[in-house]
Amino acid sequence: MLGATLLGGLAIGSVYSLIALGFTLIFRATGLINFAQGEMATLGALVGYSLVSDLGVPFAAAFPLVMLVGAVASLSIDRLVLRPMRRAGVPEVNMVIATVGLILVISHGAKLIWGAQALSYTEGLASGIVRVGHFVISLQNVAILAVGLVLMLALHLFLHHTRTGRGLRAAATDPLMASLSGIDVNLMRSMTAACAGALGAAAGALLAPMYYASFDIGYIAFKAFCAAVLGGFGNIPGAMIGGLLIGEIETLGSIYISSEYKDAIVYGLLIVLLLARPSGILGGRAWRSA
Amino acid sequence: MAERIASRTTMVVVILIAAALPLYAPTWVITLFSRALIFASLVLGLQIIAGQAGQISLGHAAFFGLGAYTAAILSRDYGVPFPLAMLAAAAAAAAGGLVMSVAVRVRGVYFAIATLAFGIVVNLLFVNLVDITGGARGFTGIPAAALWSFSIESQGRYYLLVLAVLVLQYASLVRMAGGRFGRALRCIRENELAARSVGIDLVRYKIQAIVAGCAWAGVAGALMTGFLRFASPEMFTLLQSIDAVTMLVVGGIASPLGALVGAVVMSVVTSNMRSLGALATVVDGLLIVLAMMYLPGGLAGLARQLWRRSSWGGRHDRERQLGEGTA
Numbered sequence: 001m002l003g004a005t006l007l008g009g010l011a012i013g014s015v016y017s018l019i020a021l022g023f024t025l026i027f028r029a030t031g032l033i034n035f036a037q038g039e040m041a042t043l044g045a046l047v048g049y050s051l052v053s054d055l056g057v058p059f060a061a062a063f064p065l066v067m068l069v070g071a072v073a074s075l076s077i078d079r080l081v082l083r084p085m086r087r088a089g090v091p092e093v094n095m096v097i098a099t100v101g102l103i104l105v106i107s108h109g110a111k112l113i114w115g116a117q118a119l120s121y122t123e124g125l126a127s128g129i130v131r132v133g134h135f136v137i138s139l140q141n142v143a144i145l146a147v148g149l150v151l152m153l154a155l156h157l158f159l160h161h162t163r164t165g166r167g168l169r170a171a172a173t174d175p176l177m178a179s180l181s182g183i184d185v186n187l188m189r190s191m192t193a194a195c196a197g198a199l200g201a202a203a204g205a206l207l208a209p210m211y212y213a214s215f216d217i218g219y220i221a222f223k224a225f226c227a228a229v230l231g232g233f234g235n236i237p238g239a240m241i242g243g244l245l246i247g248e249i250e251t252l253g254s255i256y257i258s259s260e261y262k263d264a265i266v267y268g269l270l271i272v273l274l275l276a277r278p279s280g281i282l283g284g285r286a287w288r289s290a
Numbered sequence: 291m292a293e294r295i296a297s298r299t300t301m302v303v304v305i306l307i308a309a310a311l312p313l314y315a316p317t318w319v320i321t322l323f324s325r326a327l328i329f330a331s332l333v334l335g336l337q338i339i340a341g342q343a344g345q346i347s348l349g350h351a352a353f354f355g356l357g358a359y360t361a362a363i364l365s366r367d368y369g370v371p372f373p374l375a376m377l378a379a380a381a382a383a384a385a386g387g388l389v390m391s392v393a394v395r396v397r398g399v400y401f402a403i404a405t406l407a408f409g410i411v412v413n414l415l416f417v418n419l420v421d422i423t424g425g426a427r428g429f430t431g432i433p434a435a436a437l438w439s440f441s442i443e444s445q446g447r448y449y450l451l452v453l454a455v456l457v458l459q460y461a462s463l464v465r466m467a468g469g470r471f472g473r474a475l476r477c478i479r480e481n482e483l484a485a486r487s488v489g490i491d492l493v494r495y496k497i498q499a500i501v502a503g504c505a506w507a508g509v510a511g512a513l514m515t516g517f518l519r520f521a522s523p524e525m526f527t528l529l530q531s532i533d534a535v536t537m538l539v540v541g542g543i544a545s546p547l548g549a550l551v552g553a554v555v556m557s558v559v560t561s562n563m564r565s566l567g568a569l570a571t572v573v574d575g576l577l578i579v580l581a582m583m584y585l586p587g588g589l590a591g592l593a594r595q596l597w598r599r600s601s602w603g604g605r606h607d608r609e610r611q612l613g614e615g616t617a
Contacts (some may be wrong), residue, residue: 033403057326085583093346096402097539100348100532101578108571116568215568222410225403264414267407272406274396 001136005196005251011210013247014095014148015041016166018203021155022196024031025216027234028172029192030086032095036077036102038221040070040200043106045208046114047201051085052112053122059105059209063147066205067198074197077102078190082256103218111215124209144206152240155195157193223250226270308453312446322561323554324449328513330553331456334463335506337549340397340538342467343499344479346402349390349409350534353504355416355526357511359423362432362521372435372442376455376512383508384501386412391497397482409531416523428522435516459506463546464503468489471564475499536574540581542588551589 021038053060054086081102085095126143129136159165170178171188179185203224204217211217225245231238246266254262312320326338332354357379364370364378393404416423423429434443435451440449466472474495477485486492515521533556541552556577563570585592 081579081583088583090582094539094586097346098579100535101575104532104571105579106575107573109566111568112572123367146400158307187407188526222406226407229403260418261414267410270407270604271393271404273412274400274407275392 001241004137005255006135006208006248007141007145009248009251010244011144011148012207013227013244015207015243016227016246017201017240017243018148018151018199018206018218019221020243021152021226021236022200023221023225023228024234024236024239025192025196026197028236029168029189030082032082032092032099034077034082034099034196035096035175035221035225036099036106037074038218038224039103039110039194039205040074040197040265041204041221042110042215042218044070044201044204045213046110046204046209046215047118048205049114049119049121049213053119059121059123059125063202063205066201070197070199070201070204072197073106073243074196074200075190076168077197078193082193083186083189099256107215107218107246110238114213114215116215118212118214119208120212121209127207140210144210147202147206151199155199156236158195164191168195223266224265226273229270229273303504305358305453305457312449317445320445322558322597324445324452324517325561326554326557327449327452327456327559328510328517329534329537330550331459331513332507332510332535333553334456334459334543334546335503335510335540335548336534337543338463338466338499338503338506339548340535341545341549342472342475342479343496343503343542345496345500346474346535347500347503348402348414348528348531348535349405350503351526351528351530352390352409352412353386353507354511354514354530354534355412355521355523355541356386356504357383357508358515358521358526359416359429359511360597361507362429362515363422365435365515366432371438371439372454372512372516375507376516379512380505380508383511384505386508387501388497390504391500392474395600399422404419406528406531409528413523413527416526418547423521423523426523428520429515430520432515432519432521448517455509455513459509461548463506469547471495471498487511517557533574538588540577540585540588542590542592544587545590548590551593553587563567611612 019038019041022040023033026032026034026037047069048059048062048066049066052059053056057065077099081098081118085098100235122253124140125147126139128139130139154226157165159169167178167183168188168191170181171183171185172192175185178188200221204213207217207220223246224243227242230237231240231242250259250262251264253265257265308323311323314321332350332548335353336347336350339350341438360382361372361375364375365372370378383615388425390405390408391399393408396404417426419425434441435448436442442451467475474485474490477488477490478492478495482492510591514525537556538549540556541550541613542548556574563573566573581588587594
């Protein structure tokens with residue numbers, strides 16, 4: 001029983017991790033908290049639904065397409081809204097509020113297209129259960145966790161072992177020095193936005209078959225945000241670990257404390273954390289510069 | 291000086307026109323404006339926190355709700371007269387604000403996140419404390435507002451009550467913003483380090499601003515329950531907090547006037563779009579994005595620019611500059 005619960009927590013946690021990574025990547029590259037990041041998950045869940053349930057595309061083929069849609073959406077936000085604001089020197093708070101406005105535009109735009117009802121996927125990543133001794137293991141949870149971990153590993157390899165990835169990190173760490181060394185900082189920021197969007201959309205498409213797809217699932221981004229803060233905001237491994245931890249805390253909290261208050265536990269934890277240890281577990285760099 | 295007299299005269303004329311509304315407007319207009327003015331009262335509170343003190347709160351609806359439930363419970367279950375219930379609502383929301391103000395320890399965007407989390411937790415309490423709030427089904431049976439024996443059940447009378455409360459709130463906010471408190475807050479907003487170096491107690495002033503802003507929201511909550519005679523957790527969600535921020539930034543975050551303009555304009559516009567459903571929210575979001583991109587000063591900022599550019603305003607400005615030059 002406990003084993004299955006822990007696995008479920010890790011599965012939902014890896015979804016949080018992917019969105020939290022999106023927040024973190026964008027924050028590192030531009031110093032901005034882009035709340036619209038959560039809506040990439042909404043788009044991922046709903047586009048995935050249309051591909052799989054309406055058009056009958058196999059999940060494995062739909063998944064990369066969904067990530068592509070997320071990348072394009074996130075890139076468009078960066079190009080059409082955020083970059084003009086950066087160029088005009090608009091105060092940071094205005095940019096954050098603009099991203100909150102984008103949440104309304106995307107989620108309710110999605111409501112216009114897909115309606116308000118909860119949509120079930122006809123095919124998920126995997127289904128069925130396996131019994132190992134006393135443990136009952138849900139294959140779907142295993143698959144979600146596995147895909148989540150593979151994506152995180154891929155991101156790590158990309159950032160550390162490719163030329164582009166190193167350029168991305170350089171542009172985030174010191175934009176001026178990076179541009180002096182011939183790195184196109186604006187291009188790197190666009191690529192970061194695209195990566196973040198792809199990860200967010202992947203999170204949505206992983207999560208939705210487990211529950212349902214609807215216009216308001218971007219709401220989970222606030223928990224992913226808690227995850228990013230828990231791990232140390234701006235810290236990439238921190239976002240990964242933070243997501244998995246939030247998944248476990250939420251799952252265990254809803255079983256052993258109270259299911260009505262499971263969200264309150266997560267958000268209460270966020271408040272306590274902001275006050276007590278703002279640098280998170282692994283130490284974020286946000287707190288020194290902010 | 292001339293400008294101040296001119297603006298004060300304009301204000302009195304606006305209030306008189308607004309107060310005469312029940313004499314000439316049909317009921318639906320009165321209802322529409324009652325709601326708009328209640329939101330204006332809510333957004334004025336947010337202006338103290340976000341505009342004066344520079345702390346963007348994404349949990350403002352929580353205090354709206356605290357005020358609403360306090361007033362609703364006191365007037366239904368304990369027969370407390372409406373004015374006293376409203377004061378209690380202000381006190382309850384202020385107390386909530388005091389609890390939240392521990393978050394002033396974090397700055398900027400992190401304050402927004404802490405308040406967002408606070409708002410979500412409070413809303414969960416509204417949903418789950420069924421014995422007190424009635425839970426998701428809502429709180430019903432709130433008696434009509436009365437000033438002791440004088441009933442204000444009619445739409446027109448209730449509108450006048452809302453207007454009177456709003457004028458009081460606005461006037462005291464303008465007074466506060468013009469005095470030592472307002473100057474200190476502006477200084478903190480522009481440059482915390484400089485503020486600290488001239489001996490301004492950052493934490494104290496920020497806490498005072500948050501508590502005052504939350505008390506204002508509590509009053510708005512009491513006015514809302516008296517208006518609808520109903521309260522439910524859905525009225526106090528994150529979406530409502532975001533709506534309040536939208537109204538403020540569209541109107542202009544920098545001045546109390548912007549809060550009024552934004553709340554009235556946005557609630558009139560969105561009430562006409564209500565039949566559009568989700569599309570209304572999309573337009574809402576687009577307005578936020580466009581306002582942030584092209585109108586950082588909001589409608590009030592735009593009006594001020596136009597006024598400066600006009601021959602009248604230009605002359606006043608030149609006179610003022612000359613005056614400053616000789617002083």
